[in-house]
Amino acid sequence: MSRTAEKPGVYLNDRVVALEEARVSVLDHGFLYGDGVYETMRVYDGVVFMMEEHLARLERSASLIGLRLPKSARQMKLSIFETLEACGHRDAYLRVTVSRGEGPIGLDPALCPRPTFFIFADRLRHPSRGNYEEGVRLAIVNTRRNLREALDPQIKSLNFLNNILAGMEARKMGADEALMLNAGGQAAEGTISNFFFVKGGALCTPSAGCGILMGITRDVVLELARRLDIKVIEGEFGAAEIFEAQEVFITSTIREVVPVRLLEGGAAKNFSVGPVTKLLMSEYRKEVYSYVENTKAAGPSIWGFTE
Numbered sequence: 187m188s189r190t191a192e193k194p195g196v197y198l199n200d201r202v203v204a205l206e207e208a209r210v211s212v213l214d215h216g217f218l219y220g221d222g223v224y225e226t227m228r229v230y231d232g233v234v235f236m237m238e239e240h241l242a243r244l245e246r247s248a249s250l251i252g253l254r255l256p257k258s259a260r261q262m263k264l265s266i267f268e269t270l271e272a273c274g275h276r277d278a279y280l281r282v283t284v285s286r287g288e289g290p291i292g293l294d295p296a297l298c299p300r301p302t303f304f305i306f307a308d309r310l311r312h313p314s315r316g317n318y319e320e321g322v323r324l325a326i327v328n329t330r331r332n333l334r335e336a337l338d339p340q341i342k343s344l345n346f347l348n349n350i351l352a353g354m355e356a357r358k359m360g361a362d363e364a365l366m367l368n369a370g371g372q373a374a375e376g377t378i379s380n381f382f383f384v385k386g387g388a389l390c391t392p393s394a395g396c397g398i399l400m401g402i403t404r405d406v407v408l409e410l411a412r413r414l415d416i417k418v419i420e421g422e423f424g425a426a427e428i429f430e431a432q433e434v435f436i437t438s439t440i441r442e443v444v445p446v447r448l449l450e451g452g453a454a455k456n457f458s459v460g461p462v463t464k465l466l467m468s469e470y471r472k473e474v475y476s477y478v479e480n481t482k483a484a485g486p487s488i489w490g491f492t493e
C-alpha cells in the first residue's frame with residue numbers, strides 16, 4: 187500500500203473517488219434542509235484519535251434525527267481507513283458526513299430512501315502557535331445557543347446556522363471565537379468548542395443540561411483533571427461569574443486545549459495562560475501521544491483488516 191501524493195482523501199457512498207468526481211445531488215436533503223449529521227476527527231500520524239467515541243456520537247446524532255446510518259461501525263472504520271490511504275497526509279483533518287440523501291422536495295425523511303455517506307480527509311491546518319502561547323480572544327455574543335427543546339445541541343447536525351451567526355458576531359467584535367449563552371443566560375459553548383474556566387482552583391464547565399454538544403475533547407479533559415485531583419464542577423454559570431475566573435480555555439478535537447487571553451462582552455478581562463490550563467494542555471498532548479503509540483502497537487488488526 188504505497189502512500190500517494192499529497193492530496194485529500196474522498197469517499198462517497200461506497201468507494202474512494204477523486205475530489206472532482208465527488209458530486210452530490212442538488213436534491214439532497216442535506217443541501218436543501220441541513221438534514222443530516224457529521225463528525226470531525228483529528229488524525230495524528232495516521233491514527234484517528236478517539237475514533238470509537240466519534241463514531242458512537244455520530245450514531246447517537248443520527249438516531250436523534252431518526253436517520254439510519256448506511257454502514258455499520260466496522261464498515262465505517264474500513265471506509266475511513268480507505269480514505270486515509272488515499273489521502274497523502276498522516277496528520278489530517280477527517281470529516282464523516284451522513285445526510286438524509288436525495289429525494290423530492292418536501293420535509294418528510296421518507297422521501298429519501300438512501301442516505302448520502304461522505305468522508306473527507308485533508309492536510310491538517312495547524313492552528314497558529316500564538317493560539318497556544320498567548321491565547322485567543324473569546325466574545326460573549328448576543329446570539330443564544332439553540333434551545334435544547336427546539337434543536338438539541340447534542341445533535342451534531344448539518345444545520346449549523348446558529349453557530350455561524352454567533353461566529354460572525356464574534357468576528358465583528360474582533361474576537362476569534364464566540365461564547366454562546368443559553369436561553370436562560372448561562373454559559374453554553376463556543377461555535378466549535380466547549381468552554382472551561384478555573385476559579386478558586388476548581389475547573390468549571392457548563393453541564394450537559396445547559397444545552398451543549400458533549401465534546402469528546404471536553405470528556406478527555408475532564409477525565410485528565412480527575413486523574414490529576416483537580417476539583418471539577420459541571421454546572422450552570424452566568425456571565426458575571428465567568429468574569430471572576432482566573433483562567434479560561436476552550437477545547438475542540440482539531441484545536442485541543444486553547445487558552446483564552448481576552449474575554450469580552452458586557453465587561454472585558456485579560457488572562458495569561460495559567461497553571462491549570464498549561465498542565466491540561468500538556469497532559470492532553472501526552473494522552474494523545476500514548477493513544478497513538480498504543481494504537482500502533484496494537485497493530486492493524488484492530489482496524490478490522492485481518493478479521
Ligand code: PMP
Nearest residue numbers: 378379380399401402403438439
Ligand atoms: N461544541 C460544538 C458546537 C462543536 O461544533 C464542537 C466541535 N465538534 C465542540 C463543541 C467540541 O467538540 P469535540 O471536542 O468533540 O470536537
